[in-house]
Structures are given as C-alpha cells and as structure tokens.
Amino acid sequence: MSYASAAQPVAVDHGQHPLPSYLDASNLGPWGNYLQQVDRVIPHLGSLARWAETLKRPKRVLIIDVPIHMDDGTVAHFEGYRVQHNVSRGPGKGGVRFHQDVTLSEVMALSAWMSVKNAAVNVPYGGAKGGIRVDPKKLSLGELERMTRRYTSEIGIIIGPNKDIPAPDVNTNEQIMAWMMDTYSMNTGSTSTGVVTGKPIDLGGSLGRREATGRGVYTVGCEAAHHIGMEIKGARVAVQGFGNVGGVAGKLFAEAGARIVAVQDHSGTIYQGAGLDVPALLQHVLATGGVGGFAKAEVMANDTFWDVDCDILIPAALEQQITADNAGRIKARMIIEGANGPTTPAADDILQSRDILVLPDVIANAGGVTVSYFEWVQDFSSFFWDEEEINARLVKIMKHAFAAVWDVAQDQKVSLRTATFIVACKRILHTRELRGLYP
Ligand code: NAD
Numbered sequence: 001m002s003y004a005s006a007a008q009p010v011a012v013d014h015g016q017h018p019l020p021s022y023l024d025a026s027n028l029g030p031w032g033n034y035l036q037q038v039d040r041v042i043p044h045l046g047s048l049a050r051w052a053e054t055l056k057r058p059k060r061v062l063i064i065d066v067p068i069h070m071d072d073g074t075v076a077h078f079e080g081y082r083v084q085h086n087v088s089r090g091p092g093k094g095g096v097r098f099h100q101d102v103t104l105s106e107v108m109a110l111s112a113w114m115s116v117k118n119a120a121v122n123v124p125y126g127g128a129k130g131g132i133r134v135d136p137k138k139l140s141l142g143e144l145e146r147m148t149r150r151y152t153s154e155i156g157i158i159i160g161p162n163k164d165i166p167a168p169d170v171n172t173n174e175q176i177m178a179w180m181m182d183t184y185s186m187n188t189g190s191t192s193t194g195v196v197t198g199k200p201i202d203l204g205g206s207l208g209r210r211e212a213t214g215r216g217v218y219t220v221g222c223e224a225a226h227h228i229g230m231e232i233k234g235a236r237v238a239v240q241g242f243g244n245v246g247g248v249a250g251k252l253f254a255e256a257g258a259r260i261v262a263v264q265d266h267s268g269t270i271y272q273g274a275g276l277d278v279p280a281l282l283q284h285v286l287a288t289g290g291v292g293g294f295a296k297a298e299v300m301a302n303d304t305f306w307d308v309d310c311d312i313l314i315p316a317a318l319e320q321q322i323t324a325d326n327a328g329r330i331k332a333r334m335i336i337e338g339a340n341g342p343t344t345p346a347a348d349d350i351l352q353s354r355d356i357l358v359l360p361d362v363i364a365n366a367g368g369v370t371v372s373y374f375e376w377v378q379d380f381s382s383f384f385w386d387e388e389e390i391n392a393r394l395v396k397i398m399k400h401a402f403a404a405v406w407d408v409a410q411d412q413k414v415s416l417r418t419a420t421f422i423v424a425c426k427r428i429l430h431t432r433e434l435r436g437l438y439p
Contacts, residue, residue, distance in 0.1 A: 030109035030319050036345040041421035044412065048429040055115075055425060058108050059126075060084040064154040066132060068146040078147060082130040082155040084164055085111035088431040091162055092128030093118055093369060095169025095198075096151075096176070099318075102131035106319065110169075113340050113362055114369070119424035121366045121401045123373040128164045130155060136171050137289075148176050152183040159184065161194035161380075167372050168198040168244070170318070174210070178203055194379040197372035206375035207387035209368070212394060213338065214248025216367015219398040220359050221253070221312065221336045227406065228357060230311060230333060233257035238310040238332070240264045241317030242291055245338040245365060247282055249314055254278040262300065262308045265317065267292030269300040271308065306330055315342035322347045330356060337361040352415055360417035362424065363405055370397050 028035065035056060042052050066078040081104055084092040094114035097107075107129050115127025132151055136144055158164055168177060177199045184195045193204030201207065208215075225232055235258045239246045242265045250260050259275030267290025270276070277296055284294045300308075306326040313330060315321050316338030322330070327347035335351065336359045337343065343351070343358060351358055371394055378384050385393075409419035 029103060029105035030341050031105040031112075033320070033341060033344055034109040034112045037417065037421060038425070040345075040418050041425050044414070044418070044422045045425060045429065048426055048433065051429040051432045052425075054086065054088075054429065054432055055112070058083050058085045058111060059087055060158060061104070061108070062155060062158055063104065064151070066147055066151050066154060068143060068150055070143055071140050076143075078132050078134045078151075080130070080132040080151045080154060081107040082158060082164070082166075083107050083111040083128060084158065085127040085129075086115040086428060087126035087128075087164075088428055088435060089115075089119060089126055090124035091126060091160075092164030093123075093125035093167070093372065094127055094129035095167045096172050096180075097129070097131040097169040098134055098136040098171040098176075099131065100133065100135040101318075102133045107131045109319070110340055115428060116421060116424040117362045117366045118369060119427040120363050120405065120420050121370050121397055122427065123370060125165075125369070125373070128166075129169075130166055131169075144176075145179055148179045149183040152180045153187060156184060156187050159195060160188075161192060161376070165194065165372070165376060166196050167368070170243070173244075174198060174200045174205065177205075194376050197375040198368075199375070204375070204379045206371055206378055206390060207385070208390040208394065209371045209375055210244065211248045212371035212390075213245045213365050213368030214250075214252060215391065215394060216370065216398050217245065217249040217314065217316070217336050217338045217364055218252035218256075219367065219395050220364050220402045221249075221314075221334070222256070223399060223402050223406075224334060224336075224357060224359055225312075228334065234259065235312055236261045236310040237312045237314065238262040238264075238305065238308045239314045239316060239338075240305065240321060240342075241315065241339060242281070242285055243316070245368075246314060246316030247285065249316060249336070249338055251278050251282065253312070258312070261310055262305060263291050264302065264305045265291050269302050269305045270294055270297035271300045272297045312336060315339045318342070320344055322351070324350060327351050328354070330354075332356060335359065337364045340365065348415065348417065358416060360415075360420055362420045363402055363416070366401065367394055367398055370394055 062082045064080045066080045111129035118125040177196045180196045185192045199205035237258045239250045262271045306329045313332035313335045319341030322343040324346040327350035334357045340361045405419045409416050
C-alpha cells in the first residue's frame with residue numbers, strides 16, 4: 001500500500017477492513033507521513049507483520065471542546081485533543097502542544113512517533129500526545145491557566161500515572177505541567193505528582209529534564225559523527241528552532257567547540273560565519289521571545305536558511321520542514337532531528353540519495369522522554385537522584401539505543417529511520433502478540 005504526499009488526495013483501499021472515518025480524510029498530513037514510514041518497515045517485521053495494522057490505527061482519540069472565560073468577559077472555545085496511539089508496552093506517554101496549527105492529523109502522528117520512540121529507547125511506555133489549537137502568545141497568563149486547567153479536566157478521563165502521562169512540548173513548559181498536575185490532583189482528591197513529567201523540581205520534577213532532549217540530540221550527534229569521521233570541534237551547525245530542544249542542543253555543540261553559524265525561529269533567521277555567541281543569543285531569546293533583533297549577527301531571508309553552508313543541520317521546530325522542495329539544497333553531511341517529524345518521506349529519499357545522514361527523531365530526540373521516565377520512577381519511589389546520575393543514565397541509554405539502531409542499519413542496509421522503526425515496531429508488536437486480543 002502506498003500513500004501519496006501530504007498535500008495530495010489519498011486513496012486508501014483496506015478491502016474488508018474499512019478505516020475509521022477520521023483516518024480516511026483526503027489530506028492525512030503528518031499522519032500520512034507516519035503511515036509511509038510504517039509501510040517501509042513492514043517488509044522487515046517477519047511474522048510480526050500480521051499485527052502491523054495495529055500501528056496504523058490509534059488506540060484512542062479524544063477530541064474536546066475547551067471553553068474558558070476570557071479577561072474581557074467573553075467566552076472562547078478552543079479545540080483540544082489527546083490521542084493514545086498504542087499502550088501495549090505500558091501507559092501512554094507524550095507531550096502536550098499549544099499551537100495555532102495543531103490538527104488531529106498532527107497529534108495522531110506525534111502520538112505514533114512517541115510509541116516508536118519509547119520502544120526504541122526501551123522505556124516501558126506506549127505512545128500518546130495531546131494539543132490545543134491555540135496561539136498561546138495571544139492569551140493572558142490567567143487565560144492560559146484557565147485553558148490548561150479545563151483541558152486537563154476534559155482529558156482527565158483518560159490520563160493518570162498508570163494510564164497516560166503528559167509532558168511539555170511546543171509552547172508548554174514547567175508551569176503548565178504544574179497546573180496540569182494540580183488540576184488532576186484536585187479532581188482525584190490526592191496529590192498525584194506522577195500524572196505529568198517535566199514539572200518544576202519543587203513539585204516532583206527531575207533534575208536535568210529541561211535539558212534532556214537537547215542533551216540526547218547532542219549525544220547521538222557525537223556518536224554518529226564518530227562513525228562517519230566528523231570532528232565536532234570546528235563543525236558548522238545550523239539550528240532551526242531555538243527553544244527547549246534547539247537552544248540546549250546548540251549550547252552543548254557550541255561548548256564542544258562547534259560553530260553555530262545559523263539559527264532560525266518564528267521571529268527570523270540569523271547568520272554569523274565565525275559562530276554565534278550562543279550564551280548571549282540564549283539571553284536574547286529569554287528576554288525578547290525570539291532570535292530576531294539579535295545584534296551580533298546578519299539577518300537572512302527565511303528561505304535561504306536551507307542553503308547555509310554547514311556540516312550539521314538540526315531541525316528543532318515543527319514537522320514537515322525538510323521537504324522535496326528544499327532537500328536538494330541542504331549542504332549538511334548530517335541532519336539530527338530534534339523536532340518530531342521534520343522530514344517528509346520524499347525528502348528522506350532525496351537526502352539518502354545525496355548521502356546525507358539523517359538521525360531520525362524517533363531516536364535523536366528520545367532524551368526528553370528518557371528523563372521523563374526517570375522523573376516518573378522518582379515520583380513513584382519518592383526518592384530523587386542527583387543531576388550527575390541522571391545525565392550519566394541518560395547518556396548510557398542514548399548511546400546504547402543508538403548503537404543498536406546503527407547496527408541494524410548497517411546489517412540490513414536501511415536508513416537509520418527504518419532501522420529505528422524495525423527495532424521499535426518489533427518490540428511493540430511482540431508485546432501485542434504476547435498480550436493477545438481481549439476478549
Ligand atoms: P519550544 O516551544 O521550546 O520551541 C519551539 C521553537 O520552534 C521556538 O524557537 C520557535 O520560535 C520555533 N518555531 C516555531 N515556529 C517556527 C517556524 N514556523 N519556523 C521556524 N521556527 C519556528 O518547543 P520544543 O520543546 O523545543 O520543541 C521543538 C520540537 O522538538 C517539536 O517538534 C517537539 O515536538 C520536539 N520535541 C520536544 C521535546 C521536549 O522535551 N521539549 C522532546 C522531543 C521532541
């Protein structure tokens with residue numbers, strides 16, 4: 001079965017097993033990209049392929065209306081989602097995104113990539129994701145809190161420390177996790193720290209969680225660079241998205257002697273051939289909300305970001321950024337996907353044909369959920385580890401998982417993305433088979 005690119009109508013022929021209507025839309029968007037990735041792994045699944053349809057259907061999809069009182073006295077309604085793609089290996093786990101472009105297709109894809117990612121690093125979770133279609137920058141702090149709390153109450157019927165554990169994603173942070181934890185706790189009548197991860201340290205959060213995704217990006221980047229004989233010291237790095245993931249990854253690469261030559265975010269694109277002053281740029285982003293207006297850099301047109309001469313490209317913003325339209329222009333030798341789903345399958349093929357190594361999201365950005373797992377474990381045991389121990393455990397898991405995926409890619413002569421899907425989907429479907437169907 002093949003799926004057309006995101007923008008084109010898709011004909012799906014499932015014979016006697018018709019798809020649920022929400023999977024049968026004419027534009028599947030990121031979910032369509034995910035389905036293509038699954039199709040590429042099926043020939044490698046052996047006898048487990050008989051369960052592969054499981055991967056193509058989210059287990060549970062919740063669409064909710066989130067009404068709140070606005071400061072001006074009106075009532076606003078926002079569309080929210082929580083999708084549990086697969087819970088064969090454990091409770092659902094995945095972030096919550098607040099963004100004006102959130103769609104059901106996007107949340108479904110993000111939840112599925114969480115299933116794959118959690119299995120790839122072998123943490124005992126299924127995959128889930130949530131989101132609200134809103135531009136949170138347009139809300140006051142009070143409106144943001146009311147929306148977060150109402151959303152949490154609405155999804156409260158399917159989340160819980162043993163059911164599904166949200167975490168931060170684009171435009172959500174520790175404060176939002178604190179409100180979610182409090183709302184869930186108020187509704188259930190007991191303080192339940194383990195219901196979300198990425199919380200403030202004082203509420204049962206984990207040291208090192210905020211930096212974990214960027215640290216994981218850096219760790220697998222160094223491992224892959226070693227395999228292909230690339231020196232990190234002096235390497236030129238371009239980063240798209242300078243928030244939690246891109247900002248931390250950029251900082252760690254700069255500290256290791258790489259030059260961060262270009263950064264793009266929602267506020268613009270900046271360039272400095274000698275390497276940007278990353279600590280100063282992080283301060284600027286903290287103060288102004290974006291990289292735009294940073295004094296010690298040239299301003300570039302947004303589209304020229306893809307032409308930048310660099311060795312490493314780190315997309316760390318949103319999905320579907322590297323497409324068939326710009327993949328041919330990329331000069332990097334290696335792409336490390338900090339973002340989820342930044343590369344379309346068509347772009348993947350172009351990059352592979354041009355010998356550009358892609359470290360896929362499902363392994364490259366798994367550091368965040370790995371330390372989320374540590375946070376959840378610490379919350380259950382009410383015993384907290386120091387940051388050194390957390391970082392050491394994180395690096396160990398990331399290196400081990402990456403080495404396994406690298407070996408599969410070499411053995412089976414497939415891309416690292418397909419190799420990661422092979423490792424992860426076998427784990428998911430093996431548990432599916434062991435558990436069997438109920439009733
Ligand atoms: P964030 O909100 O901290 O930062 C997002 C960044 O993307 C910001 O710099 C923003 O300006 C930029 N951005 C937004 N729209 C853009 C556009 N149109 N063009 C260029 N840049 C744009 O979010 P984050 O937590 O850093 O997440 C970034 C990506 O990493 C997302 O794909 C997310 O799903 C993924 N991710 C995050 C985590 C985590 O732990 N936070 C874990 C795994 C994956």
